[in-house]
Amino acid sequence: MGIVNATPDSFSDGGQYDPIEQAERLIAEGADLLDIGGESTRPGSLPVPVDEELRRVIPVIQSLARQTSIPISVDTSKVEVARQALDAGAVIINDVTGFADRELRELARQSQAGLIVMHMQGTPATMQIQPHYENVVTDIRQFLESRCRELLDLGIDREQISIDPGIGFGKTVEQNMELLANLNRVTDGLLRDRPLTLGVSRKGLISKVCGRSGTQDPIPNRVAGSLAIASLAMVHRTAQILRVHDVQATRDVISIHQAWKSATLTMNES
Numbered sequence: 001m002g003i004v005n006a007t008p009d010s011f012s013d014g015g016q017y018d019p020i021e022q023a024e025r026l027i028a029e030g031a032d033l034l035d036i037g038g039e040s041t042r043p044g045s046l047p048v049p050v051d052e053e054l055r056r057v058i059p060v061i062q063s064l065a066r067q068t069s070i071p072i073s074v075d076t077s078k079v080e081v082a083r084q085a086l087d088a089g090a091v092i093i094n095d096v097t098g099f100a101d102r103e104l105r106e107l108a109r110q111s112q113a114g115l116i117v118m119h120m121q122g123t124p125a126t127m128q129i130q131p132h133y134e135n136v137v138t139d140i141r142q143f144l145e146s147r148c149r150e151l152l153d154l155g156i157d158r159e160q161i162s163i164d165p166g167i168g169f170g171k172t173v174e175q176n177m178e179l180l181a182n183l184n185r186v187t188d189g190l191l192r193d194r195p196l197t198l199g200v201s202r203k204g205l206i207s208k209v210c211g212r213s214g215t216q217d218p219i220p221n222r223v224a225g226s227l228a229i230a231s232l233a234m235v236h237r238t239a240q241i242l243r244v245h246d247v248q249a250t251r252d253v254i255s256i257h258q259a260w261k262s263a264t265l266t267m268n269e270s
Contacts, residue, residue, distance in 0.1 A: 001033040001073065001243040002026030003201065006056040007040045019060045027068055029248035033092070033241070034068075036060055036085075037075030041096050041169070043128040043204075053081050058088050065089025073116065079103040086111050094197075096120050096169060098147050109156050116162045116197050116241075117151070119143050121170025128170065136175040137182045140165050145190045162241060163187070164197040173208045180229065183238035195240035198233055201226045202245050227253050 004026065006019040023034055038056030039048045053076065061072055065088060073092035074085035079101055082093045086107075092114035099105050099117055108115050119140045121131050133139045144163045152158055165186050167176050179186070180200070187196055200206070206225035207217035223246055230250050233239040234257040244250045 001035050001197070001241050002029070002031035002247045003243060003245050004034055004036045004060065005040075006036060006038045006060050019056075020063050023060070023064050024067070026247045027070060030251040031070065031247045033071050033073060034064065035073040035075050035092075035094055035243060036064075036090070037094075038081070039076065041124045043124060043168075045124045050078055050080050053078060054084055057081065058084055061085050061088040061090050071114070073114070077101065077104070079107055082113075083107055086113055092116065094118070094164075096124075096166070098143070099151065105151060105154055105156075108151070108160070109154050112157070112160065114162070115151070115156070115160050116164050117144060117147055118164035118197075119166040119169065124169075131170045131172060131175065133175065136171065136178050137185050140179065141186045141188060141191070144186065148190060148194070158194065162195045162197045163191055164199060164243075167198065167200045168203045168205060173205050176205045177209065180232075183233070184236070196238065197241040197243055198229075198239035199243035200229045201243065201250075223249065226250075230254075231257065 002023070004019050004023045019036070026034065036057050038053040057074060061074065064072055071092060072090045073094045074082055074090040075094045076082050076085065077095050077097045082104060093108060094116040095104065096118045098119055099108065099115065121127055148161055148163065151161065165179050165183065167179060171179065183196060187194060202219055202222045206222040207213065210225060212221065226244065226246065227249055230242050230244065231253050233242065234254060242250055
């Protein structure tokens with residue numbers, strides 16, 4: 001899933017490119033999905049007005065929907081933005097609040113759109129202020145399971161749903177790493193057959209794990225760590241959708257992993 005930030009203030013690349021040109025570049029690099037967002041959810045960020053978010057994302061989605069058959073996701077928590085995005089050609093709603101808004105749930109039911117249900121503790125403005133869990137893996141699995149049960153009870157088909165543990169959204173570095181090491185436990189129980197979306201690309205935890213300051217470390221320094229996590233997710237088969245900025249590099253990781261696996265199987269059979 002290639003990330004397209006139609007925002008001037010995204011933590012990774014805000015205002016650095018034309019969103020339509022960036023989407024075209026990610027398609028050429030091998031993206032299977034595109035995720036279009038018009039509101040930054042970086043730590044400490046504040047909401048933008050609905051009209052501004054619509055101005056940022058709807059023309060981009062309309063243009064891309066005319067150009068490509070690749071599924072388009074809208075990254076929003078606002079029901080009106082999601083509604084107009086679906087009308088413009090999006091087919092997935094990616095909501096960092098995990099569909100807390102009941103109107104958004106009803107829109108999902110009526111539209112039969114794909115859903116990415118994410119966990120976040122607090123709001124982007126507050127989420128990194130002393131996040132706390134009794135057990136981070138169990139607490140997040142229980143939240144996602146409860147929310148998905150509510151969606152299923154509403155009449156939403158389970159085939160519409162992907163889950164996202166929300167790496168970096170209201171978690172310390174240690175909590176993030178515990179989650180990453182136990183992603184297979186997040187999809188236990190009701191969530192067992194649901195694809196897991198993993199968004200770790202270029203996040204500040206990579207700098208911190210590598211012993212650098214997350215606020216001062218240049219974004220390009222985080223790419224290698226992003227690819228390492230993608231590789232581990234492939235090896236351990238713990239994520240089915242990788243939400244990334246660097247599509248070509250991540251595609252290379254996937255290609256090498258698949259070739260390695262194929263060669264191993266061939267050797268075992270001979």
